[in-house]
Amino acid sequence: MNPAIGVCYYPEHWPEDWWQTDARRMAELGIKVVRIGEFAWSRLEPQPGDLQLDWMIRAMDVLGQHGLKVIVGTPTATPPRWMIDKHPDMLAVDAQGRRKGFGSRRHYDFSHLGYREEAARITQILADALGNHAALAGWQTDNEYGCHGTTYSYSPAARDGFRLWLQQKYGSIDALNHAWGNVFWSMEYNHFDQIELPNLLVCEAAPAHELDFRRYSSDQVSAFNKVQYDILKAACPDLPVIHNFMSRYAEFDHFDVGQTLDIASWDSYPIGHLATSNEPDDIKRLYLRQGDPDNAAFHHDLYRSVGHGRWWIMEQQPGPVNWGQANPDPLPGMARLWAWEAFAHGAEVVSYFRWRQAPFAQEQMHAGLLRPDSEPAPGYHEAGQVARELAETAIGGVANKGRVALVYDYQSEWAWEIQPQAAGFRHGDHVRALYSAFRKHGIDVDVLPTSTASLAGYDIVAIPALLAWTDELRAAIGDFEGHVLIGPRTGSKDQNFAIPARLGPDLPQNQLDARVIRVDSLPAGVEVPVKGGGAARLWREKTEGGAEVIMEDVEGVPVLLSQGKLFYLTASGDRALIQRVADYLIAEADTPTLALPAGVRCRTRNHFRVYVNYSSGPQTLAPAPDEAGYVLGGPEMEAAGVTVAKLATAGRD
Amino acid sequence: MNPAIGVCYYPEHWPEDWWQTDARRMAELGIKVVRIGEFAWSRLEPQPGDLQLDWMIRAMDVLGQHGLKVIVGTPTATPPRWMIDKHPDMLAVDAQGRRKGFGSRRHYDFSHLGYREEAARITQILADALGNHAALAGWQTDNEYGCHGTTYSYSPAARDGFRLWLQQKYGSIDALNHAWGNVFWSMEYNHFDQIELPNLLVCEAAPAHELDFRRYSSDQVSAFNKVQYDILKAACPDLPVIHNFMSRYAEFDHFDVGQTLDIASWDSYPIGHLATSNEPDDIKRLYLRQGDPDNAAFHHDLYRSVGHGRWWIMEQQPGPVNWGQANPDPLPGMARLWAWEAFAHGAEVVSYFRWRQAPFAQEQMHAGLLRPDSEPAPGYHEAGQVARELAETAIGGVANKGRVALVYDYQSEWAWEIQPQAAGFRHGDHVRALYSAFRKHGIDVDVLPTSTASLAGYDIVAIPALLAWTDELRAAIGDFEGHVLIGPRTGSKDQNFAIPARLGPDLPQNQLDARVIRVDSLPAGVEVPVKGGGAARLWREKTEGGAEVIMEDVEGVPVLLSQGKLFYLTASGDRALIQRVADYLIAEADTPTLALPAGVRCRTRNHFRVYVNYSSGPQTLAPAPDEAGYVLGGPEMEAAGVTVAKLATAGRD
Amino acid sequence: MNPAIGVCYYPEHWPEDWWQTDARRMAELGIKVVRIGEFAWSRLEPQPGDLQLDWMIRAMDVLGQHGLKVIVGTPTATPPRWMIDKHPDMLAVDAQGRRKGFGSRRHYDFSHLGYREEAARITQILADALGNHAALAGWQTDNEYGCHGTTYSYSPAARDGFRLWLQQKYGSIDALNHAWGNVFWSMEYNHFDQIELPNLLVCEAAPAHELDFRRYSSDQVSAFNKVQYDILKAACPDLPVIHNFMSRYAEFDHFDVGQTLDIASWDSYPIGHLATSNEPDDIKRLYLRQGDPDNAAFHHDLYRSVGHGRWWIMEQQPGPVNWGQANPDPLPGMARLWAWEAFAHGAEVVSYFRWRQAPFAQEQMHAGLLRPDSEPAPGYHEAGQVARELAETAIGGVANKGRVALVYDYQSEWAWEIQPQAAGFRHGDHVRALYSAFRKHGIDVDVLPTSTASLAGYDIVAIPALLAWTDELRAAIGDFEGHVLIGPRTGSKDQNFAIPARLGPDLPQNQLDARVIRVDSLPAGVEVPVKGGGAARLWREKTEGGAEVIMEDVEGVPVLLSQGKLFYLTASGDRALIQRVADYLIAEADTPTLALPAGVRCRTRNHFRVYVNYSSGPQTLAPAPDEAGYVLGGPEMEAAGVTVAKLATAGRD
Ligand SMILES: [Zn+2]
Ligand SMILES: [Zn+2]
Ligand SMILES: [Zn+2]
Known part of the structure; x- marks a missing residue:
């Protein structure tokens, strides 16, 4: 499939006699893919067992008549009200012990096996009824797993499931007591049925207790997805199964869920994602109408990895949305830029959310490609432009393999939330800071899971703030011939959080003769400058051993150590320090770089390099030595501009 | 009744042999009205059915002997402890699902019909026992409806009442599903008994669901008041029924409750009201010991409208109170100034809270006119001065009709709390900002409900940030020959929040050829300057249509549009922009203005203009052309000073 | 017992074959005392009634073989999981109504009498089994009463206990209604069984209701301790019973608990205690790696009073801990300085927490004297240095009686939390501010309870912000011939909070002719300068009466009054004002002072004055006239330095 644009559409929201016009206008605009159905359960089954699928088939017929391909979402994120009468205990319970009721969405508990059967039932029904439809191009399972904090439930169902899961994991209660360190504070259990969920305690639970609960909860998301995946693949082996993930959401292991997906997709709302992030205020101000220049790209690379190379944007912000504290209008051109950036990182489809702004219900202030009065909104024209430009440039192919790889690990996200030691110490922040530092030099970056068995082909691999080594990663590092950066805190625990x-x-010792013998954690605002530039903040380690000192701070504490091609960073750095460390690695590894203007980023795919300008003013590109002219735009980039250069030689893979 | 001062008195707090002295001193001070009884239920009925009204009659006898008139409050805000044993489920439930227990006040659920009957019973008993007492001058129903967040309850009683109310409103569940847009997210109900209250959901409820719950809850307050009103009017048709409202409290529709009141009153605590407001810190600092110079006035004008022209201050701050985070001593003279300002806006009575500071219980740090040791506190002397000055100036008459009117709407307050789109966007803020802008020019302002059928007689009417048009208001605007300012966001929804x-x-289009096609909402701190001065903040609309552009911002986005005498403001303005817009309207409408010194405000009543000086230093008045000298004070005003000018001609009405 | 160092040790955490080496190394380091057992219940009684005390006896044997003395902690802060099956309702309920479950520590309700019996049972078992062990040197009851907010429980058990306690206190419900002022807001009860706990109300409870609940809750802690004390003293009359208190923790009355203790101890973590305090940010920054220079000292003096002169540090921070928002490494030398400071204030033992850092469970990031790999951590060497220096200097004796005394009162802490009137007004802040002001002049200070019957021997006694006079304190002041400073707010209530x-x-009047007739409370950031220097903040009183005015503010409001040797301070002062007032008193009382460099503090014990340097740079001492040279260090102090001077004459006692 060539790169294509899509749109999210809700035929059930509009009179049936609008469908033809809608489909015709979509096709005229250049849209190829339409996602439907993911919130329509109350129309598909208005009463228990009263199935009403005809309207959806008719909608697919209309879309198909205009050459549009359809992705059908299973509606399991929005069970109808009558489902709660059948399964009152399917509602999740929050950490404060409160059942969360019906009246919005995602009102189900991943641990509730009765609801999991209902989800299987409706999935089977859809597979049977729609699986052979000519317009059908794939499936989306559920919608945004975990959105609104729904991965964790503190219900009896979750407690019972957790106990069973622990029993299967540990076999004996003694093994669990030992793994969790329960002798501390007399927390030892006599049998598995005594174990409670780690909420509403007097003070914090044992970290291994917390971590296992997060592992368990993540496994339930995977299990929930697998039920649908197995049904859909059995019915339609050739159609891809997709899920739409989110930004900076780490409550379950997306790599695990990716095991039962053919394509990963995600929902990209760059402006709100920046506003709700922990980026500093100056960045939030600078990119108010553009979004963070590295955040979407990071997730493109992450989900490309989750999707085993195949990934989409399932929902692309088309204008102002409704769910931020404030919802600024994007800079003109951003709805085009965001799509181009996604394609540069290998997206197969970028699907705008949504076709027409709904005048009613929760998201009535969320822009669509059309206004509520069906007139074109600004995003409409930008989407059409992308469609035309895709056709003209024929970008095709796949994202090229990066020269740098970063290991990103959901368990490490959980670990440092459970035990930050310095408030604000986060795994993801360390990964993203390095991502930006490399990317500012125009270097393509890949994101890898801890199950990676080989690092071959990369110049540099960075593994910051990792909870604990996996066997695969240990082996991969051992075999790797490139440069490796680890730390701070990498490998500071074992799998039992000890x-x-x-x-x-x-x-x-032969790999790295350094041991962390002391941690000095610092409150926000206290920094220790590093000789030569940059500073340590939040986290400083004191080490012993014979590794070579590359950088040290003004107190003489080593900051960057090395032994051969293995580098160890002992501190959480500010932006300047992280950049210095990345630059040092780049120089050591002889990795080629580009000189990019402020706010400009790029990525290569196939024979092309795509430049995007996130800054709010014009910027000028310097032609790169490996480029042979431009196929879209040129060196003078406007704000929100896109330039596509042709590479003289094919990209890496 | 001539303007008079009053006081709140609790005979049950003091030995009976103090009552005579207290009453004598009240009368000597010039007090005419005494409110009693509103928290005395446990003394009126110490055990269920054991009625003890004699002491209250004796207290009224004593007060009457000194020529004092008595307002009796029904004690329904403080049901005694035994009531909870009779009706354990009368306690309200908060949004977190917690029953709020006995031990303070307002511990009842407006939806609980059993308690509503108990309230009717005690009201009937008081009416029967006291209705003929010679000293009785009126009734107060309950006390501060909604105080401490008590309008909303999330109890089974509220849920059942809400379902019934919805059934009566919508008739069929299909109609409700359509009105709320429940097809979105499969929120459709099969029958009314499935509907839950909009709390403890996974994410936000449908806005129409939320809005209907607020309408329902507001209706319960009205219904609760009506029960008492009907009993009291049946017993004593000639005595007024009053309720004491609060400042910036909008959880129920006060105009609706006003339908079953003869007089509106409110409880004015200017210093705490400023401290707990969202006014900027510099205003809070500047008026620390005075209160906001426009807030009390706004409420005077609001409650005059709620009371159909008749209104009182039932509780007037006399000194430091107890309920603020800090409780500063008012500037000497403020207890006099506040009373005079109320009289200027048409108050019939200003009643100080309270006679003697109670040395015990929750409000022991709340000043009275007397100290706990019965010596005069500073407010005592200021209250006496007001009484003397009222007699001397014989101000009489009613507040004059304003030249400017503002529409204030409780439903719009709810709507934008439910869906601000930019955090901090509030209906009331827009109304109050315009109120201040007009008032700074010495212009009398009226406040109108959306049920207003005619706007005749006003120069300018402003209707900012209105949820949805009412038929009355549409018609009134159509007929109106003056200048009208609407927007931002006015009429942006229909009555179903769509x-x-x-x-x-x-x-x-013939009224205003402008459509809002995009909303750009901004985080706090981001402003877009407007050409010529001022800035847009929080909210910017992009419009299309042929209306004339009067002002635009630096990005060329129109800010003020006009078509004939109808003006549309597209943005939330900072103070400077709001002032510019008001000034523009004033100039267009040729409305006369005064040049007032900083911190000085005024209002006309009958043949008088009352000036008050909220600033902390002296100010000098310029005599206005329509004035014929001063009857109190003069052009040199001290801090907290009051000057009353005589108007050459009678005021507008 | 000569001053000695100790350590906290958990034999149950380590293989038994490590015990010998551990004990040997402890002894070699100079450790004399080892605390064990306080969290070991699940190992002492793994199943109900299955007692396993042998391992503990073997551990004591090993320790004893190396000459170490053992303190055994009763394990009642960590009942095992099976206990919850026996007593499900022993879990406490928080103010939000949520039961707090098993899985951390302190999961019990002080009001639960069934658990109190279980605590007695295990205490008796330990007393019987270990009471005669040769190594046993004393007992610790439980661990850190109240830690993690566990003094208050809002459970049915607490409610029932509270009702009984009230019945015993008041005798009749009328007496209670009168004492609490329940006529206000009709809060009157008909019988004791109607009284609920003061949580989850609509607004605040009556202050006397709140205060009685705090008194009741405090009494339960005392009763809980007494059960263990009585058992332990009956079994081993000669062994001391100790409890380990905390920093700035005031939820129960420590003087009361001290009635059933032989020695008070406390757990000193200076860095986290500063970080979690309300000290200003500049102090937090300045002493980031040292802790507040006066906070530990204040608690040393407080707990010396609680312990009737005998006190220990049971847990001394040895390095970075785990429970702060950030956990900085102490300045090198602080683990020594803190110990020396404690000894200067009379500590008998300073026991480091803990021997070896645990690699598992909640406190795995908490440093020990040993690292997790059993290598010495920095604190190891500092502890050894202290042990050697103690031996060399032979400091011995007891802390000398101070020249200044401060009255500290837990009930006053509760009172102003219940009714601050200005947010942030706290009893403890007033006491600590005066403590620092006197201590900066090198003056020894004592801390006294309100039950103090004689103040003889002090130059100056200060009693700030006291809720209500006790008979003892009234009498003591009457008899006292020194200078007394009281106020602000001292004696502003009676024992019923009226x-x-x-x-x-x-x-x-003959003692002090001044009455507080008005309180002006101020928001943070508003200050009223005092003529001559300093400012009033938060709290200003206006007084009447004939006392002499010593200081007044710029508005002419008297700030410091006097009558003879009795001084009354009417305001909460900033640091400068508090220092001026202290200086004034010092001059009046002719109390000798020292000129100490910034960050340096001192205390005398026996014939010695111990100087400690909390500043982060070197400081130089001026020899004091009463000193006869140095026995440790000298006048040039490094950062974290300690200097001990020999006094020419014996200290005061
Ligand atoms: Zn979402
Ligand atoms: Zn109130
Ligand atoms: Zn603790």
Whole structure:
């Protein structure tokens, strides 16, 4: 499939006699793919067992008549009200012990097996009824797993499931007591049925207790998805199964869910994602109408990995949305830029959310490609432009393999939320900071899971703030011939959330002769400058061992150590320090770089390099030595501009 | 009744042999009205059915002997502890699902019909026992409806009442599903008994669901008041029924409750009201010991409208209170100034809270006119001065009709709390900002409900940030020959909280050829300057249509549009922009203005203009052309000073 | 017992074959005392009734073989999981009504009498089994009563206990209604069984209701301790019973608990205690790696009073801990300085927490004297240095009696939390501010309870912000010949939390002719300068009466009054004002002072004055006239330095 644009459409929201016109206008605009159905359960089954699928088939017929391909979403994120009468205990319970009721969405508990059967039932019904439809191009399972904090439930169903899961994991209660360190504070259990969920305690639970609960909860999301995946693949082996993930959402392991997906997709709302992030205020101000220049790209690369190379944008912001504290209008051109950036990172489809702004209900202030009065909104024209430009440039192919790889790990996100030691210490922040530092030099970056068995082909691999080594990653590092950056805190625990016997980073002395013997954690605002530039903040480690000192701070504490091609960073750095460390690695590894103007970023796909200008003013590109002219735009980029260069040689893969 | 001062008195708090002295001193001070009884239920009925009204009659006897008139409050805001044993489920439930227990006040659920009957019973008992007492001058129903967040309850009683109310409103569940837009997210109900209250959901409820719950809850307050009103009017048709409202409290529709009141009153605590407001810190600092110079006045004008022209201050701050985060001593003279300002706006009575500071219980740090040791506190002397000055100036008559009117709407307050789109966007803020802008020019302002059928007689009417048009208001605007200012966001929804088919402001093209096609909402701190001065903040609309552009911002986005005498403001303005817009309207409408010194405000009543000086230093008045000298004070005003000018001609009415 | 260092040790956390080495190394380091057992219940009784005390006896044997003395903690802060099956309702309920479950520590309700019996049972078992062990040197009851907010429970058990306690206190419900002022808001009860706990109300409870609930809750802690004390003293009359208190924790009356203790101890974590305090940000920054220079000292003096002269540090921070928002590494030398400071204030033992950092469970990031890999951490060497220096200097004796005394009162802490009147007004802040002001002059200070019957021997006694006079304190002041400073707010209430008939400070006119007739409370950031320097903030009183005015503010409001040697401060002062007032008193009383460099503090014990340098740079001492040279260090102090001077004459006692 060539790169294509799509749109999210809700035929059930509009009179049936509008469908033809809508479909015709979509096709005219250049849209190829339409997602439907993911919130329509109350129309598909208005009463228990009263199935009403005809309207959806008719909608698919109309879309198909205009050459549009349809993705059908299973409606399991919005069970109808009557479902709650059948399964009153399917509603999740929050950490404060409150059942969350019906009246919005995602009102179900991943641990509730009765609801999991209902989800299987409706999935089977859709597979049977729609699986052979000529317009059908794939499935979306559910919608935005975990949105609104729904991964975790503190219900009896979750408690019972957790106990069973622990029993299967540990076999004996003694093994669990030992793994969790329950001798501390007399927390030892006599049998599995005594274990409660780690909420509403007097003070914090044992970290291994917390971590296992998060692992368990993540596994329920995977299991929920697998039920649907298995049904859909059995019915339609050739159609892809997709899920639409989110930004900076880490409550379950997306790599795991990716095991039962053919394509990963995500919902990209760059402006709100920046506003709700922990980026500093100056960045939020600078990119108010553009979104963070590295955040969408990071997720493109992440979900490309989750999707085993195949990924989409399932929902692309087309204008102002409704769910931020404030919802600014994007800079003119951003709805085009965001799509182009996604294609540059290998997206197969970028699907705008949504076709027409709904005048009613929760999202009535969320822009669509059309206004509520069916007139074109600004995003309409930008989407059409992207469609035309895709056709003209024929970008095709796949995203090229990066020269740098970063390991991103959901368990490490959970671990440092459970035990930050310095408030604000987060795994993801360390990964994203390095991502930006490399990307500012125009370097393509890949994102890898901890199950990665080989790092071959990369110049540099960075593994910051990792909870604990996996066997695969240990082996991969051992075999790797490129440069590796680890730390701070990497390998500082074992899989049971305990300090390893040889202390962090828990590597053999011949690999890295350094042990973390002290952690100095700092409140926000306190920094220790590093000689030569940059500063340590939040986290400083004191180490012992014979590794070479590359950088040290003004107190003489080593900051960057090395042993051969293995580098260990002992501190959380500010932006300047992270950039210096990245630059040092780049120089050591002889990785080629580009000189990009402020706010400009790029990525290569196939024979093309796509430049995007996130800054709010014009910027001028310097032609890169590997480029052979431009196929879209040129060196003078307007705000929100896109330029596509042709590469002289094919990209890496 | 001539303007008079009053006081709140609790005979049950003091030995009976103090009553004579208290009453004598009240009368000597010039007090005419005494409110009693509103928290005395446990003394009126110490055990269920054991009625003890004699002491209250004796207290009224004593007060009457000194020529004092008595307002008796029904004690329904403080049901005694035994009532909870009779009706355990009369306690309200908060949005977090917690029953709020006995031990303070307002511990009842407006939806609980059993308690509503108990309230009727005690009201009937008081009416029967006291209705003929010679000293009785009127009734107060309950006390401060809604105080401490008590309008909303999330109890089974509220849920059942809400379902019934919805059934009566919508008739069929299909009609409700359509009105709320429940097809969105499969929120459709099969029958009314499935509907829950909009709390403890996974994410936000449908806005129409929320709005209907607020309408329902407001209706319960009205119904609760009506029960008492009907009993009291049946017993004593000639005595007024009053309720004491609060400041910036909008959880129920006060105009609706006003339908079953003869007089509106409110409880004015200017210093705490400023401290707990969202006014900027510099205003809070500047008026720390005075209160906001426009807030009390706004409420005077609001409640004059709620009371159909008749209104009182039932509780007037006399000194430091107890309920603020801090409780500063008012500037000497403020207890006099506040009373005079109320009289200027048409108050019939200003009643100080309270006679003697109670040395015990929750409000022991709340000043009275007397100290706990019965010596005069500063407010005592200021109250006496007001009484003397009222007699000397013989101000009489009623507040004059304003030249400017503002429409204030409780439903719009609810709507934008439910869906601000920019955090901090509030209906009331828009109304009050315009109120201040006009008032700074010495212009008398009236406040009108959306049920207003005619705007005749006003120079200018402003209707900012209105949820949806009422038929009355549409008609009134159509007939009106003066200048009208609407927007931003006015008419942007219909009564079902949906975007109207022709988009906001939802007026016919011949009235205003402008449609809002985009909303750009901004975080706090981001402003877009307007050419010529002022800035847009929080909210900017982009419009299309042929209306004339009067002002535009630096990006060329129109800010003020006009078509004939109808003006549309597209943005939330900072103070400077709002002042510019008001000034523009004033100039267009040729409305006369005064040049007032900083911190000085005025209002006309009958043949008088009352000036008050909220600033902390002296100010000098310029005599106005329509004045014929001063009857109190003169052009040199001290801090907290009051000057009353005589008008050459009678005021407008 | 000569001053000695100790350590906290958890034999149950380590293989038994490590115990010998551990004990040997402890002894070699100079450790004399080892605390064990306080969290070991699940190992002592793994199943109900299955007692396993042998391992503990073996551990004590090993420790004893190396000459170490053992303190055994009763394990009642961590009942095992099976206990919850026996007593499901022993779990406390928080103010939001939520039961707090098993899985951390302190999961019990002080009001639960069934658990109190279980605590007695295990205490008796330990007393029987270990009471005669040769190594046993004393007992610790439970651990950190109240930690994690566990003093208050809002459970049915607490409610029932509270009702009984009230019945015993008041005898009749009429007496209670009168004492609480329940006529206000019809809060009157008909019988004790109607009384609920003061949580989850509509607004605040009557202050006397709140205060009685706090008194009741405090009494339960005392009763809980007494059960264990009585058992332990009956079994081992000669062994001391100790409890380990905390910093700035005031939820129960420590003087009361001290009635059933032989020695008070506390757990000193200076860095986290500063970080979590309300000290200003500049102090937090300045002493980031040292802790507040006066906070530990204040608690040393407080707990010396609680312990009737005998006190220990049971847990001394040895390095970074785990429970702060950030956990900075202490300045090198602080683990030594803190210990020396404690000894200067009379500590018998300073026991480091803990021997070896645990690699598992909640406190795995908490440093020990050993690292998790059993290598010495920095604190190890500092502890050893202290042990050697103690031996060399032979400091011995007891802390000398101070020249200044401060009255500290837990009931006053509760009172102003219940009714601050200005947010942030706290009893403890007033006491600590004066403590620092006197201590900066090198003056030894004592801390006294309100039950103090004689103040003889002090130059100056200060009693700030006291809720209400006790008979003892009234009498003691009457008899005292030194200088007394009281106010602000001292004596402003009676024991029923009501304003006294003659108003605050409620002293006879011949003692102090001043009455507080008005309180002006101020928001944070508003200050009123005092003539001559300093400012009033938060709290200003206006007084009447004939006392002499010593200081007044720029508005002419008297700030410091005096009558003879009795001084009354009418305002909450900033640091400068508090220092001026202290200096004034010092001059009046002719109390000798020292000139100490910034960050340096001192205390005398026996024939010694110990100087400690909290500043982060070197400081130079001026020899004091009463000193005869140095026995440790000298006048040049490094950062974190300690200098011990020999006094020419013995100290005061
Ligand atoms: Zn979402
Ligand atoms: Zn109130
Ligand atoms: Zn603790």
